[in-house]
Amino acid sequence: MPRVSGTPASATEARIAWSDDLGDYVTAVGWAADGALVAASSLSGRAVVLGADGALVAELPEHPMGALALDWSPRAQRVAFAGQDGVLRIWEPGPAPAVAWEQPAWISTVAWAPNGTRLAAGAGRTLGVFEPDGTPVREYPDLPSTVADLAWSGDSRRVGAAVYGGPLWFEPARTADDAAAHFAWTGSLLTLTVAPSGKWCASGNQDRSVHVWRLWSGDDLQMSGYPTKISALAWSPSSRFLAVGSFDDVTLWDFAGRGPRGTTPRALTGFEGAATGLAYSTDGTHLAATTDDGLRVWAVERGGGTPAVAVEIGEPLSTLAWRPGCPELLVGSAAGRIIRVCLS
Amino acid sequence: MPTDADPRVPVTVLTGFLGSGKTTLLNRILTEQHGKRIAVIENEFGEIGIDDALVIDADEEIFEMNNGCICCTVRGDLIRILGNLMKRRDRFDAVIVETTGLADPAPVAQTFFVDEEIGAQLALDAIVTVVDARHLLPHLDEERAEGVENEALEQIAFADRIVVNKTDLVSEEELAEVEARIAAINPLARTLRAQYAAVDLDEVLGVGGFDLARALELDPAFLTSIDHQHDLTVSSVAIEMPGEVDLDRLNAWLGEFLSTQAVDVFRSKGILAIQGDDRRYVFQAVHMLFDSRADRPWAPDEERTNRLVFIGRNLDRAGLERSFAACLA
Numbered sequence: 001m002p003r004v005s006g007t008p009a010s011a012t013e014a015r016i017a018w019s020d021d022l023g024d025y026v027t028a029v030g031w032a033a034d035g036a037l038v039a040a041s042s043l044s045g046r047a048v049v050l051g052a053d054g055a056l057v058a059e060l061p062e063h064p065m066g067a068l069a070l071d072w073s074p075r076a077q078r079v080a081f082a083g084q085d086g087v088l089r090i091w092e093p094g095p096a097p098a099v100a101w102e103q104p105a106w107i108s109t110v111a112w113a114p115n116g117t118r119l120a121a122g123a124g125r126t127l128g129v130f131e132p133d134g135t136p137v138r139e140y141p142d143l144p145s146t147v148a149d150l151a152w153s154g155d156s157r158r159v160g161a162a163v164y165g166g167p168l169w170f171e172p173a174r175t176a177d178d179a180a181a182h183f184a185w186t187g188s189l190l191t192l193t194v195a196p197s198g199k200w201c202a203s204g205n206q207d208r209s210v211h212v213w214r215l216w217s218g219d220d221l222q223m224s225g226y227p228t229k230i231s232a233l234a235w236s237p238s239s240r241f242l243a244v245g246s247f248d249d250v251t252l253w254d255f256a257g258r259g260p261r262g263t264t265p266r267a268l269t270g271f272e273g274a275a276t277g278l279a280y281s282t283d284g285t286h287l288a289a290t291t292d293d294g295l296r297v298w299a300v301e302r303g304g305g306t307p308a309v310a311v312e313i314g315e316p317l318s319t320l321a322w323r324p325g326c327p328e329l330l331v332g333s334a335a336g337r338i339i340r341v342c343l344s
Numbered sequence: 345m346p347t348d349a350d351p352r353v354p355v356t357v358l359t360g361f362l363g364s365g366k367t368t369l370l371n372r373i374l375t376e377q378h379g380k381r382i383a384v385i386e387n388e389f390g391e392i393g394i395d396d397a398l399v400i401d402a403d404e405e406i407f408e409m410n411n412g413c414i415c416c417t418v419r420g421d422l423i424r425i426l427g428n429l430m431k432r433r434d435r436f437d438a439v440i441v442e443t444t445g446l447a448d449p450a451p452v453a454q455t456f457f458v459d460e461e462i463g464a465q466l467a468l469d470a471i472v473t474v475v476d477a478r479h480l481l482p483h484l485d486e487e488r489a490e491g492v493e494n495e496a497l498e499q500i501a502f503a504d505r506i507v508v509n510k511t512d513l514v515s516e517e518e519l520a521e522v523e524a525r526i527a528a529i530n531p532l533a534r535t536l537r538a539q540y541a542a543v544d545l546d547e548v549l550g551v552g553g554f555d556l557a558r559a560l561e562l563d564p565a566f567l568t569s570i571d572h573q574h575d576l577t578v579s580s581v582a583i584e585m586p587g588e589v590d591l592d593r594l595n596a597w598l599g600e601f602l603s604t605q606a607v608d609v610f611r612s613k614g615i616l617a618i619q620g621d622d623r624r625y626v627f628q629a630v631h632m633l634f635d636s637r638a639d640r641p642w643a644p645d646e647e648r649t650n651r652l653v654f655i656g657r658n659l660d661r662a663g664l665e666r667s668f669a670a671c672l673a
Contacts, residue, residue: 023433024432024433025431025432025433043428043431043432043433044433066428066432068428084428105403108424124403125403145405145407145420146403146405146420146421146424148424164405164407164420186408187407187409188407188409188420206407206409206418206420206423206459207409227460228460228461229459229460229461318431334431335433336433
């Protein structure tokens with residue numbers, strides 16, 4: 001990926017552009033693909049779209065008991081929100097969005113296909129697939145467990161559901177209702193992510209391990225022995241590195257050459273407590289983590305494990321997203337604040 | 345209900361067969377604990393309608409954590425629900441998990457040991473089992489195919505408190521027999537008689553059934569009284585041995601014992617005198633998931649002694665005594 005002009009090789013300073021209060025734990029934040037809008041969801045039930053300057057653009061109907069997930073379309077000013085009430089809505093500039101899906105079980109994960117033509121959502125044990133306007137395409141009920149996370153293949157053909165027993169991959173264009181692929185593994189998956197190259201997928205697991213599968217051979221490897229369950233993973237834009245958020249550190253596994261089997265990961269340190277969210281800048285030069293201890297940003301192309309930038313927010317942070325192509329982040333806190341941070 | 349010693353929110357697990365009075369007890373708790381913020385996690389659609397309480401329906405999802413070992417089964421749905429609950433700004437004073445009538449209590453209890461996020465914020469307070477005084481004995485005596493669990497037996501074996509409900513529907517003799525059978529299976533649990541599930545709520549909430557410091561306030565007389573047992577598939581073995589144990593040998597023995605017999609050992613608790621340490625050690629386990637820590641110092645005139653209680657299936661008393669004796673320094 002080409003380096004975006006203006007992105008420093010190593011950021012050294014951070015400035016808070018603005019912050020806002022959503023009332024309770026921030027469950028998700030995200031930037032629109034064009035970087036002009038942001039969205040955030042909170043356990044207070046609020047689901048909001050703001051301008052990059054922090055001005056409120058849209059306040060969606062409250063999700064009672066909490067708005068749990070959001071995802072921006074990679075191709076349009078279009079964002080999906082879902083919550084504990086089992087309701088899914090897709091917002092676009094214009095009239096207020098209708099309810100696209102309503103389920104008895106809560107929806108804690110939504111994911112757009114990379115080409116923006118399909119949206120997947122997990123409600124309890126049911127996986128739903130939708131058109132960009134919310135028209136239902138497919139429904140896959142009775143999965144082995146609640147869908148903990150969703151990830152699309154790079155070609156947007158298959159969607160992977162993180163369920164107990166290993167990821168199940170569905171192909172909405174097929175007429176068959178069964179999974180097109182299943183990587184069987186006895187364990188509880190918490191998060192699932194596909195490498196941008198489309199060659200690997202990785203899951204963070206309840207049993208304190210990370211499991212990686214090659215798409216689509218299913219050849220796998222496992223990194224175990226972490227001190228906590230793993231709920232934060234991020235692939236570098238080049239797909240060479242997999243970052244794993246743990247307790248007191250983030251480890252980087254190198255997938256170059258023959259892969260990480262038998263290697264020792266690089267440790268990124270400089271915080272105490274849990275790493276709750278991880279994300280690479282779009283040019284891959286920086287890796288940011290939200291932690292119990294504030295925001296940390298490492299200039300990963302340089303060696304060493306200490307952060308280039310540490311931002312003390314004064315409260316544990318819960319989630320983050322980079323502004324596409326810019327050295328800027330939106331972070332969410334456990335106390336309910338969203339904060340736009342600019343690096344230089 | 346959080347105490348000075350433990351700031352974590354207490355969790356009560358409510359088990360019992362359909363019709364035992366479990367829901368009546370739950371409604372009583374929610375009505376009488378007015379003003380307390382209680383979250384209830386249900387597996388069966390009940391008829392609870394209390395304004396102060398937050399009621400969440402759960403879809404029981406049992407996960408094996410470790411290559412299929414039953415001792416490491418946890419409730420994935422509880423991890424998610426409780427995790428979300430504890431992130432909220434408004435905190436709860438107590439959480440009650442109501443299980444289905446046929447549920448095995450072990451995965452619920454084990455969830456609090458296995459998930460570090462849950463364990464940091466919530467403390468398992470007690471497993472409370474409600475039984476119907478009329479129907480308990482037939483349930484216990486029900487013939488099961490080899491390898492099929494008797495849920496009534498397991499719910500008693502895991503309990504810290506057992507509410508013997510509907511006592512007005514049985515004679516005093518029948519009641520005594522019910523209580524004797526319960527005591528033979530689980531001598532560690534306190535039994536409470538009730539009609540219409542009316543019990544002193546202080547006896548079922550905030551009781552510290554899983555509190556290590558209180559786990560072993562067993563009086564010696566109580567220990568000896570559990571010796572005369574029927575030939576039961578689930579029973580208990582209590583060991584009391586004066587002296588001090590060698591820590592390395594104890595760890596090796598306990599590790600070996602719990603890993604080889606974990607499936608059969610439901611609950612265990614103990615107070616130990618460790619050689620070279622002037623503090624008492626308390627431990628307790630659900631299957632092989634084990635928690636131990638130093639307690640108060642031994643009093644100067646107090647005899648250093650070890651007391652352990654195991655509740656489980658096919659326990660070999662002589663073997664346990666012999667192998668534990670080998671740990672003595």
